Amino acid sequence: MSRGARIARVLLACVAPVMLTVAIPFVNRIEPRIFGLPFLLAWIVLAVLMAPVTLGIIFRLEGRAKG
Amino acid sequence: MSPALIALGIVALVVGGTIAFALAAVKRLSHDPHEYVVAGRSFGAFFLWLLLAGEIYTAFTFLGAAGWAYSFGAAAFYILAYGTVGFVIGYFLLPELSKVGHARGLLTSADYFRDRYGSRALGVAVGALQFVMLIPYVTLQLTGLQILLTIAGYDAYNATGGVAIAFLLMALFVFTAGMRGLAWASIVKDGLILIAVIFAGILIPIRFFGSVPAMFDHLIAKHPQMMTLPTTFTNHSVIWFVSTVLLTGIGFFTGPQSMNAIFSAKSGDALRRNTIWMPVYQLILLLVFFAGFAALLVVPGMKPGAADQSFVLVVQRFYPSWVMGFVAAAGVLGALVPAAALLLGGASTFAKNVLSDGLGIATADRQQTAAMRISVVALAIFALVLWLVYKQTLVDLLLFYYNGVTQFMPGLVCALVWKRVSATAIGAGIAGGLLTVLTIFLEHADPTPWGINIGLLALVVNVVIVALVSIIRPRTVAAPEV
Numbered sequence: 001m002s003r004g005a006r007i008a009r010v011l012l013a014c015v016a017p018v019m020l021t022v023a024i025p026f027v028n029r030i031e032p033r034i035f036g037l038p039f040l041l042a043w044i045v046l047a048v049l050m051a052p053v054t055l056g057i058i059f060r061l062e063g064r065a066k067g
Numbered sequence: 068m069s070p071a072l073i074a075l076g077i078v079a080l081v082v083g084g085t086i087a088f089a090l091a092a093v094k095r096l097s098h099d100p101h102e103y104v105v106a107g108r109s110f111g112a113f114f115l116w117l118l119l120a121g122e123i124y125t126a127f128t129f130l131g132a133a134g135w136a137y138s139f140g141a142a143a144f145y146i147l148a149y150g151t152v153g154f155v156i157g158y159f160l161l162p163e164l165s166k167v168g169h170a171r172g173l174l175t176s177a178d179y180f181r182d183r184y185g186s187r188a189l190g191v192a193v194g195a196l197q198f199v200m201l202i203p204y205v206t207l208q209l210t211g212l213q214i215l216l217t218i219a220g221y222d223a224y225n226a227t228g229g230v231a232i233a234f235l236l237m238a239l240f241v242f243t244a245g246m247r248g249l250a251w252a253s254i255v256k257d258g259l260i261l262i263a264v265i266f267a268g269i270l271i272p273i274r275f276f277g278s279v280p281a282m283f284d285h286l287i288a289k290h291p292q293m294m295t296l297p298t299t300f301t302n303h304s305v306i307w308f309v310s311t312v313l314l315t316g317i318g319f320f321t322g323p324q325s326m327n328a329i330f331s332a333k334s335g336d337a338l339r340r341n342t343i344w345m346p347v348y349q350l351i352l353l354l355v356f357f358a359g360f361a362a363l364l365v366v367p368g369m370k371p372g373a374a375d376q377s378f379v380l381v382v383q384r385f386y387p388s389w390v391m392g393f394v395a396a397a398g399v400l401g402a403l404v405p406a407a408a409l410l411l412g413g414a415s416t417f418a419k420n421v422l423s424d425g426l427g428i429a430t431a432d433r434q435q436t437a438a439m440r441i442s443v444v445a446l447a448i449f450a451l452v453l454w455l456v457y458k459q460t461l462v463d464l465l466l467f468y469y470n471g472v473t474q475f476m477p478g479l480v481c482a483l484v485w486k487r488v489s490a491t492a493i494g495a496g497i498a499g500g501l502l503t504v505l506t507i508f509l510e511h512a513d514p515t516p517w518g519i520n521i522g523l524l525a526l527v528v529n530v531v532i533v534a535l536v537s538i539i540r541p542r543t544v545a546a547p548e549v
Binding site for chain 2: 013016017020021022025028029030035036037038040041044045047048049051052054055056058059
């Protein structure tokens, strides 16, 4: 895997965990509500959905690197 | 027929049917420990999915997550968050662990420590500790069982006898069918829980409030402070949330029962695909929160521990007994199947690492399988007795388990990435971490100083010790290559 691909892999992997930890103080609010959910809950749902997206991209990157 | 008989009858039929189905699917009994504990390392993506998802769909999920939403509001969201962190870590870690397991013929988590650090003493110590830690996690499932059976019996019966019968039946099932049987039973369990949760999280809010957004309108009007986290330095605050998500996310796969599932994988890609998609499956928890919030508005005023029963009580009061029966049956399987996985994880660790490696008893394959089977039943009885005398609210126990098992993480990871780390370093780190947790528990000190989860502090102590010992006294003999 190239250096760029390796850095991209680390950054992508961090997206969901960062959204669910260090970002929490900044999204700890009710408004704006999204699909009726309070903002904090909607943000957590979004973060959960980011995990398959980012891991899926990493899976593709690795597949290409393997051969 | 009384509603209690209808509901309990459905529970009994579903549990009996699931066990019969799984036994029929397994067909033959094996005396090979590799078949019994890790199903001959034959599981592809589908069965792995069911085993790894076992952590998500437990009775705790069903009752505890709803109870937390009811009592503590936004703090409950940590349950949705930590699994996701766990799966992201798992994507990178699990294939590596599985590879070592294949190459070295490992069965248990303690095997991994023994093999990678070349120390029988470390393997025995890790095995014994994990065995002890599993017990509160098993009793957690029993508390869930009791709540469900009491409510399904419309409070007319003492559920303790029912809990004992159901649990011992499950122990006999694991005794017979091992890992392969567990995987088949998980199919029924996951299917039923999925249906029950969709019912509870969508149909209950619609019936009482018209829609889920309308329910949140009511919630925000009545309990606005519950929809965000307090910004103080206390329990259930922002800092608590962040530290707990980190700790429990790291600990997500460090339990000995998870290691059995990881070693049963056919390939690394089967594990990778699973960890990619599992967070989506986990979103079902959202519906459990909805059910808990609906219960808060419909049957208000319950105390934190009692709130674990809240949404099942809504079902009991407002829905026909057959609905109650199926919801309770889903929950009962959600307690029994994960409890069975814990029994297998605990018993295989005890027989393999403590009896065989530690004391030199039952070292041949056939004897080892027999020892594992007997340990399953012994562990079940032991957990049952402990549970009868010592009970606590659901989540307190879970956090105790996580505080403990997370301390094995440095050992799992260092063997893969840092060759200087010796058995002494890992052993000292685990000891330091566990003593930190233990001190807090024994001194009855605040388990969340400044709002920080104590398990995370313990993990920091652990990592610092591992690093210091490794720098001062690096290991001399390398582990066998894989």
